[in-house]
Amino acid sequence: MASTTENGAGSVGAGHQSEADRLKEAGWFSRLVHRPEIGAFSGMVVLLVLLALAAGDVVYNPLGIKNNLAIIAQLGIIATGACMLMIAGEFDLSIGSMIGFAGMSMAVMLKWGLPFGLGPASPLAAFLITLCITLAIGWLIGTIVVRTRLSSFIVSLSFLFILRGATEVCFRTFNGSTQVSGLPDYKQTDFFAALFGGETFQWFYDVLFWLGLNFNRAGGQWVTGFDAKVAWWLVIAGAAWFVLSRTQVGNWIYATGGNEEAARANGVPTDKVKVSLFMFTAFCATIFAATQVFDTNTADAAKGNLKELEAIAASVVGGVILSGGFGSIIGVVFGAVIFGLVQNSVFYISWIDGSYYRTFLGTVLLVAALSNETIRKRFTGGI
Amino acid sequence: MSEPLIRLENIVKRFGNFTALGGVSMEVHPGEVHALLGDNGAGKSTLIKVLAGVHQPTSGAIHVDGQPVVFRNPLAASDAGIGTVYQDLALNPLTSVTRNFFMGREITKGTRPFGILQTAEMNRITREEMARIGINIADPEQAVGTMSGGQKQTLAIARAIFFGARVLILDEPTSALGQKQQLEVLKTIKQVRSRGDIAIILITHNEVHAQLVADRYTFLSLGQVIGSGVAEDLGGEDIRRLMAGGAQMADLEEELAAIH
Numbered sequence: 001m002a003s004t005t006e007n008g009a010g011s012v013g014a015g016h017q018s019e020a021d022r023l024k025e026a027g028w029f030s031r032l033v034h035r036p037e038i039g040a041f042s043g044m045v046v047l048l049v050l051l052a053l054a055a056g057d058v059v060y061n062p063l064g065i066k067n068n069l070a071i072i073a074q075l076g077i078i079a080t081g082a083c084m085l086m087i088a089g090e091f092d093l094s095i096g097s098m099i100g101f102a103g104m105s106m107a108v109m110l111k112w113g114l115p116f117g118l119g120p121a122s123p124l125a126a127f128l129i130t131l132c133i134t135l136a137i138g139w140l141i142g143t144i145v146v147r148t149r150l151s152s153f154i155v156s157l158s159f160l161f162i163l164r165g166a167t168e169v170c171f172r173t174f175n176g177s178t179q180v181s182g183l184p185d186y187k188q189t190d191f192f193a194a195l196f197g198g199e200t201f202q203w204f205y206d207v208l209f210w211l212g213l214n215f216n217r218a219g220g221q222w223v224t225g226f227d228a229k230v231a232w233w234l235v236i237a238g239a240a241w242f243v244l245s246r247t248q249v250g251n252w253i254y255a256t257g258g259n260e261e262a263a264r265a266n267g268v269p270t271d272k273v274k275v276s277l278f279m280f281t282a283f284c285a286t287i288f289a290a291t292q293v294f295d296t297n298t299a300d301a302a303k304g305n306l307k308e309l310e311a312i313a314a315s316v317v318g319g320v321i322l323s324g325g326f327g328s329i330i331g332v333v334f335g336a337v338i339f340g341l342v343q344n345s346v347f348y349i350s351w352i353d354g355s356y357y358r359t360f361l362g363t364v365l366l367v368a369a370l371s372n373e374t375i376r377k378r379f380t381g382g383i
Numbered sequence: 384m385s386e387p388l389i390r391l392e393n394i395v396k397r398f399g400n401f402t403a404l405g406g407v408s409m410e411v412h413p414g415e416v417h418a419l420l421g422d423n424g425a426g427k428s429t430l431i432k433v434l435a436g437v438h439q440p441t442s443g444a445i446h447v448d449g450q451p452v453v454f455r456n457p458l459a460a461s462d463a464g465i466g467t468v469y470q471d472l473a474l475n476p477l478t479s480v481t482r483n484f485f486m487g488r489e490i491t492k493g494t495r496p497f498g499i500l501q502t503a504e505m506n507r508i509t510r511e512e513m514a515r516i517g518i519n520i521a522d523p524e525q526a527v528g529t530m531s532g533g534q535k536q537t538l539a540i541a542r543a544i545f546f547g548a549r550v551l552i553l554d555e556p557t558s559a560l561g562q563k564q565q566l567e568v569l570k571t572i573k574q575v576r577s578r579g580d581i582a583i584i585l586i587t588h589n590e591v592h593a594q595l596v597a598d599r600y601t602f603l604s605l606g607q608v609i610g611s612g613v614a615e616d617l618g619g620e621d622i623r624r625l626m627a628g629g630a631q632m633a634d635l636e637e638e639l640a641a642i643h
Contacts (some may be wrong), residue, residue: 243497246499246500246502247491247493247496247497247498247500248489248491248495248497248498248500249496249497249498249501250500251478251482251485251486251489251500252487252496254475254476254477254478255478255481255482255486255487257476258475258476258477258478259473259474259476261471261473262471262472262473262474262475262486263475263486263487264475265457265473266486266487266488267458267487267488268486268487321477324475325475325476325477325478326478376477377524378525378528378529379476379477379528379529
């Protein structure tokens with residue numbers, strides 16, 4: 001292969017410096033520091049160390065790890081959807097309201113039965129019907145965006161209000177109040193409900209127990225497993241990573257966000273890409289809601305409030321550029337860890353007012369956005 | 384003399400009352416660079432848009448390989464082997480050279496659109512195709528944004544050729560570049576020309592660049608062909624005069640001389 005290259009290039013640069021040579025020096029280290037996720041990764045490491053110093057055991061004991069990962073996983077699930085869509089150059093501000101809507105839909109069906117008097121709802125039926133509705137709404141949002149060429153910011157902002165309002169109305173109409181509580185503990189009896197609300201990776205805590213690191217005051221095993229949402233996060237993020245970095249549609253997503261006109265001129269179905277990704281964020285919001293409903297057996301109209309902004313923020317911290325075309329799922333995994341950890345752990349540090357966490361997150365977001373902008377300039381505006 | 388790959392016969396394009404092209408005829412031969420010159424508003428852009436299938440001519444005919452063709456849309460033109468490299472190059476600066484080269488036409492294993500990218504093969508092809516027209520890229524996975532303007536132009540040209548362009552339309556390929564980069568692009572054009580099977584239509588403002596690579600000229604002014612010919616028959620003076628719109632320029636020079 002190398003020989004063809006040299007033959008073909010006969011007339012260029014034989015002996016003297018050509019343009020291409022200027023980039024040859026990029027070794028593994030330079031490649032590493034130029035990866036889009038490097039900033040988020042460094043931030044995460046610093047944060048982990050600081051937390052160990054400031055809060056210590058409370059954060060890293062078996063229960064601390066479980067609780068932190070539950071928060072991180074929840075955020076990670078919706079951040080994955082938000083990140084894919086942002087790379088394709090669009091926003092979805094309806095994620096939080098979609099979570100509330102999906103939770104309402106599932107809980108109301110579980111409590112009051114299927115629509116049209118079709119009898120009691122199983123967890124599977126409640127989930128599938130809800131998923132059909134949310135995917136349809138995602139399709140609608142995406143279709144409005146690509147057909148009207150309105151900014152997705154405005155279209156999805158409209159749906160932020162529309163869905164939140166619809167959620168409250170549905171709650172009152174079908175349930176009488178804006179919350180459902182006291183559902184049976186489906187995860188104990190129903191395999192499907194346990195997939196969302198149960199525990200996962202129990203072996204991890206079994207091993208810790210066996211090592212003598214995981215016992216309660218009575219000497220029995222303390223924590224028994226991670227929340228199922230951790231597994232969902234890993235599956236969704238893993239699938240998204242694979243699609244984005246290894247498949248054809250992944251290249252279409254980057255192309256759509258990087259230069260939509262160019263993508264279209266080269267035959268990329270940019271509208272289909274966008275609509276599918278709006279449906280994907282709706283899917284992620286529905287999974288988020290399912291893990292919540294089947295874990296706590298409750299739902300209320302305020303669920304998911306502001307989550308869309310947290311998802312976007314975690315994506316930005318993970319290196320995704322607001323204007324699209326650049327970013328990685330691995331970065332967003334780190335971004336979700338940073339966000340989740342800070343949200344959950346600052347409260348363990350006794351000498352800090354817990355409310356500083358928002359101030360801190362805002363600062364992290366700003367720094368991340370600035371560094372992303374530097375990266376973007378380096379690629380688009382020359383060196 | 385080879386058969387013309389593409390022949391335009393009396394192409395007229397009107398937009399309402401405005402006649403953008405008033406009966407343009409030209410021939411483009413494989414292995415030749417055909418320079419299309421003219422001042423702003425001469426109709427160059429309209430002509431290439433007709434060739435690229437963006438506009439349909441009001442009257443007149445386009446022949447490819449001697450057969451009359453009608454391009455209803457850009458896709459039809461590109462299927463007929465007409466590759467247009469516009470000034471913005473249709474690239475995504477934030478992703479790799481390979482990802483841009485294969486944008487929308489990726490080599491995959493498995494079912495569309497979730498087929499797995501054959502990255503190693505695509506990298507190899509990208510590197511080879513770029514090298515064939517004279518640019519040696521060190522790393523096909525580098526971001527396009529890190530390439531020089533000339534390299535980007537080469538990437539867009541290599542891509543058009545690889546995906547079947549036999550007529551390559553280059554729209555002001557040297558206009559936004561520095562001196563050295565301009566020469567690099569001209570070198571690329573000559574490399575493509577030397578393959579012998581591709582016809583190049585070079586749209587430019589710059590008569591020096593045209594003289595360096597062109598075999599044949601067509602001069603447009605106000606939607607009309609005001610001169611054409613092969614390079615050997617045209618002197619630099621002719622080229623400069625025709626480029627500026629012929630007689631208009633002489634008038635302007637007189638007017639200029641009249642002002643003190």
